[in-house]
Structures are given as structure tokens and as C-alpha cells.
Amino acid sequence: MNIAYLNGSYMPAEEIRISPDDRGFLFADGVYEVVRWYQGNFFDMEGHTARLKRSLGELRLEWVGADTFPVISEELIRKNDLEDTPALIYIQVTRGAAPRSHAFPAVQTDPTVYAFARGFDPDPGKYVAGINILMKKDIRWSRCDIKSVSLLPNILCFQEAVETGNSECAFVRDGYITECSHSNIFFLINGILFTHPESENILSGISRRKVINLALKAGLQVNEVAVAEKDIDKVDEAFLTNTSAEVAPVISINKKKIGNGRPGEVTMQLRAMFAAETAILRNHKQTH
Amino acid sequence: MNIAYLNGSYMPAEEIRISPDDRGFLFADGVYEVVRWYQGNFFDMEGHTARLKRSLGELRLEWVGADTFPVISEELIRKNDLEDTPALIYIQVTRGAAPRSHAFPAVQTDPTVYAFARGFDPDPGKYVAGINILMKKDIRWSRCDIKSVSLLPNILCFQEAVETGNSECAFVRDGYITECSHSNIFFLINGILFTHPESENILSGISRRKVINLALKAGLQVNEVAVAEKDIDKVDEAFLTNTSAEVAPVISINKKKIGNGRPGEVTMQLRAMFAAETAILRNHKQTH
Numbered sequence: 001m002n003i004a005y006l007n008g009s010y011m012p013a014e015e016i017r018i019s020p021d022d023r024g025f026l027f028a029d030g031v032y033e034v035v036r037w038y039q040g041n042f043f044d045m046e047g048h049t050a051r052l053k054r055s056l057g058e059l060r061l062e063w064v065g066a067d068t069f070p071v072i073s074e075e076l077i078r079k080n081d082l083e084d085t086p087a088l089i090y091i092q093v094t095r096g097a098a099p100r101s102h103a104f105p106a107v108q109t110d111p112t113v114y115a116f117a118r119g120f121d122p123d124p125g126k127y128v129a130g131i132n133i134l135m136k137k138d139i140r141w142s143r144c145d146i147k148s149v150s151l152l153p154n155i156l157c158f159q160e161a162v163e164t165g166n167s168e169c170a171f172v173r174d175g176y177i178t179e180c181s182h183s184n185i186f187f188l189i190n191g192i193l194f195t196h197p198e199s200e201n202i203l204s205g206i207s208r209r210k211v212i213n214l215a216l217k218a219g220l221q222v223n224e225v226a227v228a229e230k231d232i233d234k235v236d237e238a239f240l241t242n243t244s245a246e247v248a249p250v251i252s253i254n255k256k257k258i259g260n261g262r263p264g265e266v267t268m269q270l271r272a273m274f275a276a277e278t279a280i281l282r283n284h285k286q287t288h
Numbered sequence: 289m290n291i292a293y294l295n296g297s298y299m300p301a302e303e304i305r306i307s308p309d310d311r312g313f314l315f316a317d318g319v320y321e322v323v324r325w326y327q328g329n330f331f332d333m334e335g336h337t338a339r340l341k342r343s344l345g346e347l348r349l350e351w352v353g354a355d356t357f358p359v360i361s362e363e364l365i366r367k368n369d370l371e372d373t374p375a376l377i378y379i380q381v382t383r384g385a386a387p388r389s390h391a392f393p394a395v396q397t398d399p400t401v402y403a404f405a406r407g408f409d410p411d412p413g414k415y416v417a418g419i420n421i422l423m424k425k426d427i428r429w430s431r432c433d434i435k436s437v438s439l440l441p442n443i444l445c446f447q448e449a450v451e452t453g454n455s456e457c458a459f460v461r462d463g464y465i466t467e468c469s470h471s472n473i474f475f476l477i478n479g480i481l482f483t484h485p486e487s488e489n490i491l492s493g494i495s496r497r498k499v500i501n502l503a504l505k506a507g508l509q510v511n512e513v514a515v516a517e518k519d520i521d522k523v524d525e526a527f528l529t530n531t532s533a534e535v536a537p538v539i540s541i542n543k544k545k546i547g548n549g550r551p552g553e554v555t556m557q558l559r560a561m562f563a564a565e566t567a568i569l570r571n572h573k574q575t576h
Binding site for chain 1: 292305310312380430431436437439
């Protein structure tokens with residue numbers, strides 16, 4: 001039986017219900033995080049907690065328990081017997097339930113905090129073969145740095161990607177490639193690694209930051225500079241980063257081959273370096 | 289006791305609960321409508337139903353019962369004894385509950401359909417005095433023509449307006465005034481009425497369309513052409529339109545007076561014409 005979390009209580013997931021007047025449901029007035037469990041430790045729980053708090057702050061959404069996110073996450077792993085399984089924790093915090101009105105509730109409402117754990121299959125085969133992605137106009141809002149649940153544009157574009165034989169959708173804003181529906185994107189051009197700089201147009205990915213550090217450690221030059229859509233022909237390698245996939249080689253964009261159409265060498269080196277880091281997390285199990 | 293509607297059933301509002309895995313809650317994957325009840329009839333229920341169906345179509349969200357929206361609305365008015373009260377119906381349709389994944393659920397899920405009725409005070413005094421509005425950059429997504437619940441930018445900007453002594457927030461995109469957080473906006477310049485044309489940057493307001501028709505009937509020239517932010521000094525009158533306020537005179541934008549700082553003559557004429565139309569709705573009560 002899956003145990004999930006709602007507002008301080010752990011209970012069977014199927015028993016959890018929320019009010020339809022929750023502002024998360026009526027207005028997408030909420031934020032979320034996804035953190036990965038590596039059979040013994042979370043990946044950069046500190047980074048995820050800091051980002052959650054930043055997102056809450058940008059929405060002026062107060063959850064006094066934000067620092068308990070790591071504890072809730074561990075409890076969910078334990079209660080669901082996921083200690084020895086690759087798993088993800090999802091947490092969402094909204095401004096709570098109140099009679100529908102665009103303005104924040106006049107009387108301070110308690111936030112709604114919902115979290116669940118789930119085991120998952122990282123499917124390394126998929127990433128060794130490389131993935132195809134779609135690229136289209138970035139139709140999202142201007143504050144993509146906030147990890148909000150206002151995700152309708154992301155899911156519509158992702159769905160279009162899936163239906164056209166792709167695994168992700170990359171976005172182009174004002175001629176420059178920003179990121180993907182739920183990953184950051186990197187390009188290797190003439191031996192230099194490029195990725196969009198931190199700004200209001202991208203989410204500051206935890207895996208993105210990690211990969212930048214790994215690349216620097218490997219002696220690569222990393223330019224946090226956006227790549228123009230028109231320069232896509234110059235790209236030798238491309239890859240995505242996110243919490244569940246880590247580093248995912250991209251072998252085509254809009255059906256056009258990247259490089260030789262196979263996962264790039266530098267990409268696979270960075271993927272291996274990432275795996276080496278997470279192996280350490282697995283090998284240093286916490287005592288519960 | 290307030291009676292609301294969920295998925296085919298009418299029940300006490302406080303008993304209604306939804307799954308936290310509803311895609312409306314996780315992804316803002318849903319649409320909504322608000323329609324006004326004029327003590328006997330709804331205002332352009334046909335127009336609201338058509339727009340709801342269009343929004344559903346744009347999200348490829350199937351609700352086979354979309355044509356029953358008018359019936360549900362009437363039932364809610366009746367069950368809540370609102371026949372003789374100014375009231376609003378709110379309806380929201382989402383893609384339903386499914387394990388969290390950006391892609392549409394592999395197995396077709398039933399949509400979640402939630403609706404409620406509520407009496408309200410139209411507060412005509414407020415609109416006779418005129419309202420102040422804030423104007424700022426349009427940070428919303430590029431498909432504002434879809435009446436979706438992905439409303440986080442709208443509520444953040446509206447809240448800022450309220451906290452700075454304003455009643456609404458108008459948006460500027462690429463130098464042009466588009467609309468407001470939950471209203472359309474009109475400007476009178478040299479006797480000609482201007483409002484942003486229908487496009488992906490604005491919601492096609494039911495009240496907006498009505499006011500355009502009333503203005504034409506009154507012999508006004510109406511240009512569905514966007515007004516540039518830099519031309520705001522040329523504006524003689526300004527007003528908002530939406531379902532609950534009908535026509536709301538704007539007397540200042542960003543603390544700068546519009547015209548003489550009082551509701552404009554043409555504005556009040558259009559407001560009176562709108563009121564005359566709704567008086568007809570009130571006087572032709574349906575037999576229940």
C-alpha cells in the first residue's frame with residue numbers, strides 16, 4: 001500500500017483528498033520539487049530544499065515547515081520500503097483552500113503540502129541509445145525560474161513531442177534555445193560546452209549545476225551562453241539534464257541528426273562522471 | 289447549505305473532495321468559465337458554452353457533457369435558492385486524476401468537472417466612482433486565448449495591483465496593451481474606441497464582444513487595434529469589461545489620471561446600455 005503525505009500526516013495515498021477550492025487547483029498557485037533517492041541517500045537534498053524555499057518566496061507563499069522537506073522525504077522512503085530501490089520524492093505546496101478570488105486570501109490560509117514517493121526504472125538503455133527531441137517556440141510565461149505547477153504549456157508541448165516520436169521538447173525564445181519541458185539542455189560546439197545562463201527564462205536545474213561542475217572538473221570550457229536556433233547546425237553533441245534521467249544524450253532535434261546521430265563522446269563521459277557521483281551516494285547508506 | 293457539483297452529482301460543497309493527483313492540481317491541466325445570473329436568465333450562456341468547448345478543444349480535453357453546462361448551471365441556481373439574487377456560476381474541467389507524468393494519461397481518464405454557484409454584490413457604487421489600475425509587463429504565456437486555470441501570473445500581478453491601491457492589473461506585451469488579469473480593456477482616443485484585437489494574446493471576452501456591439505449600435509467607430517503603452521497620454525477615457533463588473537470606468541493607470549480623472553461620458557453611456565440589456569434578462573424570468 002502506497003503511503004503519501006498531506007499536511008503533517010502520512011496515510012494511504014488513495015485516502016488523500018483535497019478541497020476543489022484549493023488554490024493549487026483553481027489558480028495553479030503553488031510550487032513543487034522532485035528529488036531522487038539513490039538507495040541510501042538523496043541527490044543534493046540541500047539544493048532541492050533551497051530551491052523549494054526560493055520558489056515559495058517568489059510566490060510569497062509561507063510554509064513554516066519547509067525545512068522539514070528532507071525529513072518528510074526520508075519518512076516516505078521508509079514507509080514505502082523504497083530504501084533499496086531507485087525512487088523519486090514529489091512534493092507540492094500550494095496557498096491552500098479559500099473561496100475563489102484572484103487576490104491572495106484575506107485571512108491567511110494554511111498551505112496545502114502534498115508529497116509522495118515512487119520507485120522508478122531509470123531505463124539506462126534508453127539513454128545509452130540517445131533520444132530524439134522536438135524543438136518549438138517557447139510559449140511559457142516569463143518566470144520559468146520559479147518551479148511552479150503552472151505547467152500547462154509544458155505538458156501540451158511535451159505531449160506533442162511524444163506524439164511525434166520524441167522524448168522531450170526544447171523551447172526557443174526570441175531565437176535562442178532556453179531549456180526543455182522538464183530538463184535543461186547543453187550543446188557541445190567546437191569542444192566548448194554551452195548552456196543557457198541562469199535567468200527568468202530557465203529553471204536553475206540541480207542536475208544542470210552538477211554537470212557544469214563535472215565538466216569543469218574534466219577540463220572542459222563551459223560557456224553559460226544561450227545557443228541560437230540558427231546555430232543548431234554547428235552543434236557536435238547535445239544532451240539534457242534532469243533529476244530522473246541525469247544526463248540524456250540527444251541524437252536528433254526536429255528529426256535532424258546531431259553530430260553523427262549517436263550519443264556524443266563528451267556527453268557519455270559526463271554521463272559516466274555523473275553515475276560515479278551517484279554510486280557514492282548508493283555506497284554510503286544512511287542508517288535509518 | 290451551499291450545494292456544488294462534482295462529476296454528475298450535486299452535494300454539499302464542504303463534502304466535495306478531489307484527488308491530489310488530479311492533473312488540474314499537478315499541472316494546471318484544465319479550463320474554466322464564469323457566467324453571470326441575472327435573476328431569471330444567464331448572460332449569453334450560449335457564448336460561454338461555446339467558449340468552454342473551444343478551450344477544451346485547444347487542450348484536447350474531452351468532456352462529453354460539455355453541452356450540459358447550461359443545465360448544471362440552472363440546477364445550481366435552483367438548489368442554492370439564488371433565483372432572485374445576482375449570482376455567478378463557476379465551472380472547471382480538468383483532465384482528471386492519473387499518476388503524475390507530463391504526458392497525457394496513457395489510459396483515457398474521466399475529466400474532473402467541478403462547478404459552484406455563488407451570490408455576489410455587484411457594488412455599482414465602485415464602478416460609478418471609477419477604478420484605478422496598475423499596468424505592467426505581460427509575463428503570461430502565449431496562449432491567453434485559452435481560458436485555462438494556469439493562472440499563476442494573473443494572480444501574482446492582480447495581488448500586486450491590490451496591494452498598491454488598484455482594482456486591476458493591465459498587461460503590456462511588446463509595447464502594446466493587451467488586456468487585464470481578468471478583464472478586457474478599452475480606450476477612447478479622439479472619439480474612437482480601441483481594444484486589442486482577438487489573438488493568442490487576449491481572452492475573447494463575452495462582455496468585450498457585447499460592448500463592441502453596443503458601441504457600434506451607439507454609432508461609435510470601434511477599432512480592434514492595440515493601443516501602445518507610449519500612447520497612453522492620448523487616451524481620453526478607459527474602461528474594463530468582464531462578467532462580474534460589466535463595464536468598469538478606469539480613472540487612473542499607474543497613478544496617472546485618465547482624461548479628467550472621472551469616469552468618461554462614453555464609458556458611462558456604454559455602461560448604461562449594458563445595464564439596459566441585462567435589465568431585459570431580469571424582466572424575462574424563466575419558469576422553473
